[in-house]
Amino acid sequence: MNNIGYRIFVIGAGFSVPAGLPTAAELYGLVKSRIESVYGTDTKFHRSLDEFIDYKQSTCNVxxxxxxxxxxxxxxxxxxxxxxxxxxxxxxxxxxxxxQLLIKKFIGQIIHERTPVATNLPQEYIEFAQNLKTTDVIITLNYDVILERALEFVGKPYRLFTHRFKSTHDYGGTIDDNKEEVVILKLHGSLDWFTNEDYLGSIAAFKKQNYHELPRDPIFNNNNKYAPIPLVDGSRTSDDPLKFIHRLSNLDSFYENFDPPSVPMILSPSHMKIVYANPFISFWHGLGMSGGFNLGINIIGFSLPEHDDYLRVCLYKMIKNYLYFQWDFTLNGVEKDNVKIVDYRVTDEAIEQLKQTYSFIDEQKSAFYLKGFSSDAVKFLFD
Structure with a gap:
């Protein structure tokens, strides 16, 4: 058993389904209904929808x-x-x-409403958090905060960025590795992340006009109602876009608004999301060089859709490093394990499709658990 960590976990939507979160297929109907309940049917969303439907009919005969x-x-x-x-x-x-703004804020609200509080999380999430080591890295494609809640519940420290720095300069910095923390990289953003970049820009514009009051902002100038805290801490480079991002501590208060007053920092659930990745680009830096000295790579609930080529390239490079660079590497007597994949597949056709999707993984160095994420899946991953 690997009790020292140094593993990479890649987490997709299937990780969150047992907690009651909606699937991608459910999300559209839920968001559309929520927009209509708040704004009716004469909205920018509906006009864009009509245009998209006409586009599909005109260009694809659909x-x-x-x-x-x-x-x-x-x-x-x-x-x-x-x-x-x-x-x-x-x-x-x-x-x-x-x-886009309407869709994103109601995606955030709906996912928040469906996310259990820590004490109500299914046991598999608590067990997963308990088994993680502070040498592990989680790469998640989900917007939800299930993992953060589970880690906080078991008292395990974590951070949501790659490195802390003792000091920084124009070209980088000196890494501070004094704190032992699980690293969670949310490549697509999070429903509790909001940026103050526009607010700071408004302050600068006010000053140029000799206007000394602060501009209005529902989060950053609202008597600390939602208690935003910086995502990163410590020394950062001046051009680090993460320094603008804040997490809301009072998330319930924010999303209980009938119409949430701001838009979370999440990448659209689209085939083109990579063009908006710049705020989170540092999460990607070096991922293609990782894997070689890790002791495990595990993929949970991520079916690697055909259109997500940017993720396929990243996983291919990471897993290739893992499998073909010093496969016999050991650390404190622990050897590399098979690449483990947890998913939910019932039919032979669906199982074969998943295995074809991950056919770039050496069949002799891979293992599958296909009954969904559960306590048994946790045992499969960590034993």
């Missing part, structure tokens, strides 16, 4: 209704429109256009 739209396809359409400023001056902000 007939859709409002109820059978694929969320990721729709968000890809919106991402292209926004990123290229195809709407010109109607492009609202760097966070997205009107439809």
């Amino acid at each position: 007939t859709l209704t409002h109820d059978d739209v694929d969320l990721e396809e729709f968000m890809s359409f919106l991402d292209i429109e926004h990123y290229l400023w195809l709407e010109g001056s109607d492009t609202l902000s760097s966070k997205g256009n009107g439809a």
Whole structure:
């Protein structure tokens, strides 16, 4: 048994399903219903939806209704429109256009509502957190805070960024490795992350105009109502985009608003999300060089969709390093383990599809558990 860690865990949506969180397929209908309950049906979301439906009919000869739209396809359409400023001056902000902003904030609200408090988390999450070591790294593609709640419940320290620094300079810094913490890298952002970059820009603009009051902001100038705290601490380089990101401590208070007053820092659930990755780009740095000296790589509930080539490249490089660089490497008597994959597959066809997806992994050095994430899956991962 590996009781010293040095493992990499890659976590997808299937990790969170046993806690009651919606699947990607469920999310579109839930978000659409929530937007309509708050704003009705005459919104930027619905106008964009109509345009997308017309686009699919005109370019692909595909007939859709409002109820059978694929969320990721729709968000890809919106991402292209926004990123290229195809709407010109109607492009609202760097966070997205009107439809994107509505979708993101209600994705955050719905996932928050479905996330159990720590004392109500299913036992498998507590067991998973208990088994983690402070030498382990979690790479998660989920927006939720299940893992953070489980680690806090068992009293295990963690951080949400790659490195702490003792000091920094123009080209990097001196790493501070004095704190033992599980590292969680949320590559797609998190429902409790918000940026103060626009707020700081507004303050600077006010000062230039000799206007000395602070600009309004629902989070950063609201009597500390939601208690934002910086995502990172310690010395950081001046160009680090993470320094603008804050976590909300009073998340319940924020999302209990009928209409949440701000948009969380999450990448759209689209095929084009990588073009918005810059705020979290440091999470990716060096991942392609990792794996060689790790003692385990485990993938939980991530089916590696065909359109996620950026993740496929990253996993391919990481796993190739793991399997083919010093496979006989040992540390304190612990050897490398098989690449372990936990997923939920019932039919032979679905099982074969998953194995084809991960066919770049040496069959002799891989192991599968296909009954979903559970206490038995935790035993499979850690034994």
